Amino acid sequence: MTQPLLRVEKANTYIEQFHILQNINFEVQKGELTLLLGRNGAGKTTTLRTIMGLNPATSGHVFIKGEDITSTPTYKIAKKGIGYVPEDQGIFYELTVGENMRVAMMHEDDATKERLEWSLELFPDLKKFWKKPGGQLSGGQKQMLSIARAFVNETDLLLIDEPSKGLAPVVVEKVIEAVEKIKDHTTVVLVEQNFYMANRLGDRFYILDDGLSVHDGYMKELNENEELKRKYLGIG
Amino acid sequence: MELFINLAINGIAMGMLIFLIASGLTLIFGLMSVLNFAHGGLFAWGAYSGVFFYVLLDNFWLGLLGAIVTGLLLGWLTELLIVRPVYGNHIRQILITLGFMLVLTEMLKVVFGPNIINAPTPEMFQGSWMIGDITIIKYRAFIIAVGLILFIVMYSVLKYSKIGLIVRAGVMNKDMIQALGVNIKLVFVLVFMVGSALAALGGALFAPSSGAIYAEMGLEFGIFAFIVVIIGGMGSIPGSLLAALLVGLANTFTAYYMPILSMVVTMIIMLIVLIFRPQGLFNISGVSNK
Ligand SMILES: Nc1ncnc2c1ncn2[C@@H]1O[C@H](COP(=O)(O)OP(=O)(O)OP(=O)(O)O)[C@@H](O)[C@H]1O
Ligand SMILES: [Mg+2]
Numbered sequence: 001m002t003q004p005l006l007r008v009e010k011a012n013t014y015i016e017q018f019h020i021l022q023n024i025n026f027e028v029q030k031g032e033l034t035l036l037l038g039r040n041g042a043g044k045t046t047t048l049r050t051i052m053g054l055n056p057a058t059s060g061h062v063f064i065k066g067e068d069i070t071s072t073p074t075y076k077i078a079k080k081g082i083g084y085v086p087e088d089q090g091i092f093y094e095l096t097v098g099e100n101m102r103v104a105m106m107h108e109d110d111a112t113k114e115r116l117e118w119s120l121e122l123f124p125d126l127k128k129f130w131k132k133p134g135g136q137l138s139g140g141q142k143q144m145l146s147i148a149r150a151f152v153n154e155t156d157l158l159l160i161d162e163p164s165k166g167l168a169p170v171v172v173e174k175v176i177e178a179v180e181k182i183k184d185h186t187t188v189v190l191v192e193q194n195f196y197m198a199n200r201l202g203d204r205f206y207i208l209d210d211g212l213s214v215h216d217g218y219m220k221e222l223n224e225n226e227e228l229k230r231k232y233l234g235i236g
Numbered sequence: 237m238e239l240f241i242n243l244a245i246n247g248i249a250m251g252m253l254i255f256l257i258a259s260g261l262t263l264i265f266g267l268m269s270v271l272n273f274a275h276g277g278l279f280a281w282g283a284y285s286g287v288f289f290y291v292l293l294d295n296f297w298l299g300l301l302g303a304i305v306t307g308l309l310l311g312w313l314t315e316l317l318i319v320r321p322v323y324g325n326h327i328r329q330i331l332i333t334l335g336f337m338l339v340l341t342e343m344l345k346v347v348f349g350p351n352i353i354n355a356p357t358p359e360m361f362q363g364s365w366m367i368g369d370i371t372i373i374k375y376r377a378f379i380i381a382v383g384l385i386l387f388i389v390m391y392s393v394l395k396y397s398k399i400g401l402i403v404r405a406g407v408m409n410k411d412m413i414q415a416l417g418v419n420i421k422l423v424f425v426l427v428f429m430v431g432s433a434l435a436a437l438g439g440a441l442f443a444p445s446s447g448a449i450y451a452e453m454g455l456e457f458g459i460f461a462f463i464v465v466i467i468g469g470m471g472s473i474p475g476s477l478l479a480a481l482l483v484g485l486a487n488t489f490t491a492y493y494m495p496i497l498s499m500v501v502t503m504i505i506m507l508i509v510l511i512f513r514p515q516g517l518f519n520i521s522g523v524s525n526k
Binding site: 052073074075078079086090092093094095099100102103104106150153 | 401404408409411412413416417418419420
């Protein structure tokens with residue numbers, strides 16, 4: 001088996017005195033879209049924050065392309081080509097759409113401009129509201145801005161936290177289509193509660209429960225396993 | 237009429253001086269939300285080191301440069317030792333920076349002695365121009381020019397440059413700006429150093445206009461700077477300028493027409509502004525007064 005793009009090994013993460021992630025194991029293969037599933041409070045967001053170094057693991061390891069980044073500062077992790085779309089989208093409300101994009105650009109070279117053009121074609125709303133403050137966008141537009149912003153730099157791995165949260169079904173459809181296209185260019189870890197969306201996009205899945213990784217496999221297996229779905233995802 | 241114009245020019249010059257003191261605090265307090273009561277200490281250190289280098293090297297400009305370097309160094313130390321452990325905690329910031337303020341003040345006395353020191357005005361700025369019946373003191377015109385230039389530079393940098401965007405974004409969401417590849421800690425250190433250097437430059441420019449400097453001046457003017465930043469609106473450079481001019485003009489006019497009022501006019505302005513616009517005159521940076 002080839003070396004995974006991302007490997008989380010027995011990671012333990014505390015938030016204040018609470019032991020949130022307990023020996024989490026998690027692997028992402030290059031080119032795939034890996035789903036991170038689990039109930040509210042299971043530890044999905046914390047897992048992404050641990051990977052980004054925002055809540056670093058106190059024991060265990062996080063490897064990117066074989067390199068240990070467990071205690072690397074967040075900004076250096078980002079520079080290794082990891083994009084992050086947080087659960088709350090992390091839009092800088094007082095900056096315009098254009099400024100949100102500009103502040104994210106690590107370089108202003110041709111490749112970056114090309115990716116920017118590409119994102120604006122993918123999300124025409126961003127072009128339309130280029131000069132509008134980020135805080136005045138609709139929920140869906142904020143999500144699009146957050147995704148475009150994370151993708152504007154050269155990205156090997158994109159972490160997206162519940163992009164469908166609070167969006168109307170039509171908008172969810174748009175986000176699905178966008179992630180489908182982004183998937184062709186980069187490896188993605190997607191946290192998602194919306195099983196319809198998860199099912200459309202996922203190659204592999206991991207289920208977290210109470211800070212433990214309890215199950216993983218290919219999407220097809222999850223689809224056929226009604227018990228898993230019922231027990232951990234509350235569907236079926 | 238001539239009297240009115242003369243008073244107005246004096247008021248604007250005074251306002252510009254206040255702006256110079258407050259501009260650094262606009263960055264540190266308004267933008268980064270650090271309650272830095274040691275800011276006035278930087279101002280006093282700027283005044284002393286400005287005079288010291290001016291006299292030592294016999295060059296006014298090198299004196300200003302010396303003050304700026306002193307400000308950068310002290311700002312770096314202040315951020316590293318005093319402020320870094322207390323980011324996000326206003327109560328601790330007040331206590332520790334007030335303590336540091338006293339240390340800075342006492343250190344001035346240790347290094348330069350406890351007595352009032354004369355601050356010379358450079359020859360080229362001595363005297364005044366007469367235009368009709370209007371007297372323009374040269375050094376005041378110089379202060380007004382420096383204030384305007386600094387205003388334009390600071391405003392443009394914050395509004396249009398990428399570093400300005402990064403600072404504003406970092407204040408809004410520190411996690412996110414780091415997840416976009418920015419070393420925000422380093423950026424904050426730099427902002428703190430620049431803010432401190434501005435205070436020191438303000439002190440060095442202030443010295444010749446008052447003619448004498450003393451260690452406690454930092455305590456007096458530090459409060460002034462806070463008031464101006466609050467009136468102007470947190471983090472707003474145009475707000476600080478407008479507030480500083482307002483305070484300068486109000487002080488000058490009341491000192492002439494109603495001397496009794498001049499003691500409290502700054503407080504009255506602050507009260508009125510806070511009653512009708514609690515967020516300050518401007519609040520373009522979007523940093524709330526929390
Ligand atoms: N700042 C915090 N302080 C204390 N506990 C926290 C904090 N943030 C998260 N937790 C706890 O950590 C656990 C995991 O939270 P996390 O946000 O990772 O879950 P999640 O799977 O993303 O949930 P959701 O689907 O609701 O977004 C939860 O029990 C939560 O209460
Ligand atoms: Mg979550």
